[in-house]
Amino acid sequence: MYVAVKGGETAIAHSLELLADRRRGSRDLAELTLDQIDQQLALAVDRVMTEGSCYDRSLAALAIKQARGDLIEAIFLLRAYRTTLPRFGHSEPIDTSRMVAERRISSTFKDVPGGQVLGPTFDYTHRLLDFSLAANGERPAAPTAPVDATRDLPRVGDILEREGMLEPPPANVGGPTQDITRDPLTLPAERPVRLQNLARGDEGFLLALGYSTQRGYGNNHPFVGEIRFGAVPVSFVPEELGFPIEIAEIDVTECDMVNQFAGSHDVPPQFTRGYGLAFGHAERKAMAMALVDRALRAEELSEAVTSPAQDEEFVLAHSDNVEASGFVQHLKLPHYVDFQSELVIVRTLRAEVEARRQQTALDQAAE
Amino acid sequence: MPPMLSSDATLSRRQRWLSVLAKAPADRLEALWRTLRATPSYTVLRRPEIGLVMLQGRISGSGAPFAAGEMTVTRAAVRLESGQMGVGYIGGRHPRQAEIVAAIDALGQLPEWQRQLEEQILTPLEQEAEARRRGRAAKAAATKVDFFTVAREAGT
Numbered sequence: 001m002y003v004a005v006k007g008g009e010t011a012i013a014h015s016l017e018l019l020a021d022r023r024r025g026s027r028d029l030a031e032l033t034l035d036q037i038d039q040q041l042a043l044a045v046d047r048v049m050t051e052g053s054c055y056d057r058s059l060a061a062l063a064i065k066q067a068r069g070d071l072i073e074a075i076f077l078l079r080a081y082r083t084t085l086p087r088f089g090h091s092e093p094i095d096t097s098r099m100v101a102e103r104r105i106s107s108t109f110k111d112v113p114g115g116q117v118l119g120p121t122f123d124y125t126h127r128l129l130d131f132s133l134a135a136n137g138e139r140p141a142a143p144t145a146p147v148d149a150t151r152d153l154p155r156v157g158d159i160l161e162r163e164g165m166l167e168p169p170p171a172n173v174g175g176p177t178q179d180i181t182r183d184p185l186t187l188p189a190e191r192p193v194r195l196q197n198l199a200r201g202d203e204g205f206l207l208a209l210g211y212s213t214q215r216g217y218g219n220n221h222p223f224v225g226e227i228r229f230g231a232v233p234v235s236f237v238p239e240e241l242g243f244p245i246e247i248a249e250i251d252v253t254e255c256d257m258v259n260q261f262a263g264s265h266d267v268p269p270q271f272t273r274g275y276g277l278a279f280g281h282a283e284r285k286a287m288a289m290a291l292v293d294r295a296l297r298a299e300e301l302s303e304a305v306t307s308p309a310q311d312e313e314f315v316l317a318h319s320d321n322v323e324a325s326g327f328v329q330h331l332k333l334p335h336y337v338d339f340q341s342e343l344v345i346v347r348t349l350r351a352e353v354e355a356r357r358q359q360t361a362l363d364q365a366a367e
Numbered sequence: 368m369p370p371m372l373s374s375d376a377t378l379s380r381r382q383r384w385l386s387v388l389a390k391a392p393a394d395r396l397e398a399l400w401r402t403l404r405a406t407p408s409y410t411v412l413r414r415p416e417i418g419l420v421m422l423q424g425r426i427s428g429s430g431a432p433f434a435a436g437e438m439t440v441t442r443a444a445v446r447l448e449s450g451q452m453g454v455g456y457i458g459g460r461h462p463r464q465a466e467i468v469a470a471i472d473a474l475g476q477l478p479e480w481q482r483q484l485e486e487q488i489l490t491p492l493e494q495e496a497e498a499r500r501r502g503r504a505a506k507a508a509a510t511k512v513d514f515f516t517v518a519r520e521a522g523t
C-alpha cells in the first residue's frame with residue numbers, strides 16, 4: 001500500500017519559528033544572558049555539564065537557554081555538539097586530594113582532620129520560599145574567616161584504609177582506560193566502565209535506584225565517608241611537549257561512600273566502598289552514583305543479586321537520559337504504516353469473533 | 368651547570384608559565400599581553416583549534432582511573448622568526464587566549480624576554496590567582512564547624 005510520507009514542510013518551518021518565539025518569551029522583558037545563567041542558575045549548568053559529559057560552563061548555559069530550561073534537552077544539545085569536536089587526548093587522573101575545597105563533610109567522623117566545612121548548602125535551609133527574592137535578590141558578600149596555612153585535606157578513606165578497616169580501591173590496572181564514547185558498552189563491564197556510565201547517567205534515575213537500595217532492594221548499609229566539592233587542577237600532556245601542564249581548574253563534587261563490611265573466616269572484615277564523581281556542585285548526583293556503584297558490586301562481593309540496582313544490564317542500559325528520551329520520544333514519529341497494519345489485523349480479528357458469535361447464535365436457534 | 372640540570376630547570380619553568388597562562392581569565396591575559404611592547408612577529412603553525420580532552424577520575428579518589436567526562440580545550444602553536452616554537456593548550460573555548468599563550472611560550476624561550484614576562488605577566492597572574500583562591504577559601508573557612516561538647520555532670 002502506498003502511503004504519502006511527504007508534506008508538512010511549511011508547518012515544520014513555522015513550528016520552529018513558534019518555538020523560537022516562545023523561547024524568547026515576552027519582549028517586554030530583558031533577554032537572559034549566558035553569564036546570568038552561568039552565575040545564577042549555576043547548579044543547572046553543573047547538571048547539564050555532568051550528564052552532557054562535557055565541562056564547559058558557557059556551552060552548558062547556551063544549551064539551557066536554547067532548550068528553554070529543559071535540562072534533558074540541554075544535555076542532548078551538549079552531547080550533540082561534542083560529537084563535532086576532535087579529541088586531543090585524555091587528562092592525567094585528577095587528584096581530588098589537591099582540591100581547594102569549598103565544602104567537605106564526613107558523616108562517619110566528627111573530628112575529621114581538616115574539619116567539617118559546610119560551604120554553600122541547602123541542607124540547613126528550611127525550604128521556605130523566600131519572597132524577598134521575588135522583589136530583590138541583592139545580598140551582601142558572605143562572611144570570611146582566616147584560611148589555614150596548611151592546604152592539606154586528607155581523605156577520610158585514606159585514614160580508615162591505613163588501619164585496614166576499609167578496603168583500598170582497585171589499583172591502577174595499567175593499559176588505557178576504557179571509554180564508552182569510543183568503544184560501545186559490553187557486559188559484564190569493568191568498574192571503571194560502570195563509573196563512566198553512571199557519571200553520565202540521569203540524576204533522577206540514579207537517585208531512585210540509590211533510594212531503592214536504602215529501602216531494602218539491595219541494601220548495603222551506607223555511610224557518607226566523605227563529600228567534598230571544590231576546585232581541582234586538570235593536568236594534560238600535549239603531544240608536542242611530552243610533559244604535563246595544568247590547562248584548567250575545574251569544580252567537581254566527590255562522594256566516597258563507606259558501606260557494609262565483608263569478611264570471612266580467613267579474611268578479617270573490612271568496610272566496602274562506592275564512589276561518585278560529578279562536575280560542578282552536584283552532591284545528590286554524586287551520592288546516588290556512589291550508592292549505585294556499590295550496589296553493582298554485589299557479584300564481586302559475593303552478595304545475592306536480587307534487586308534492580310544490583311542488575312548491571314538493567315542499570316547501565318537505562319541510565320542514559322539522552323538514549324531514554326530519544327527512544328520514548330520517537331513514538332511521536334509517524335507510525336502510520338505500522339498502525340495501519342495493526343488496524344487491519346484487529347479489524348480481521350473482530351470480524352472473525354463477530355462471525356463466530358453469529359454462527360453460535362444460529363446454531364442455538366436451530367436446536 | 369650540567370646540561371641535564373639546566374634543561375630540567377628550563378622544562379619546569381616552561382611547565383609553570385604554561386600552567387599559569389592557561390588558567391588565567393582570557394580577557395585578563397589579553398589585557399596584559401597588550402602591555403608588552405615591541406613583541407617580535409610570529410608565524411602561526413597551528414591556528415587555534417577547539418577540541419576535547421577526556422578527563423580521568425580515580426575510583427575513591429586514589430584507585431584505578433576511569434573516564435569521568437570530557438572538557439573543551441583550545442590549542443594553538445606559533446613560531447618566532449628566530450625559530451622558537453610556542454605551544455598553547457587551555458581549558459575552554461578561547462582561540463585568542465590559546466594563541467597568546469603560544470606566543471608567550473615562544474617568547475619565554477628567549478632569555479632577553481624572561482624578566483619582562485615574569486614581571487608584567489606571570490607574577491601578576493599568579494598573584495591574582497592566589498587572591499581568588501584565598502577569597503574562595505576564606506568564605507569556605509567561615510563555614511567550618513566548631514563542635515563543642517555538652518558535658519554531663521560528673522559522678523552520675
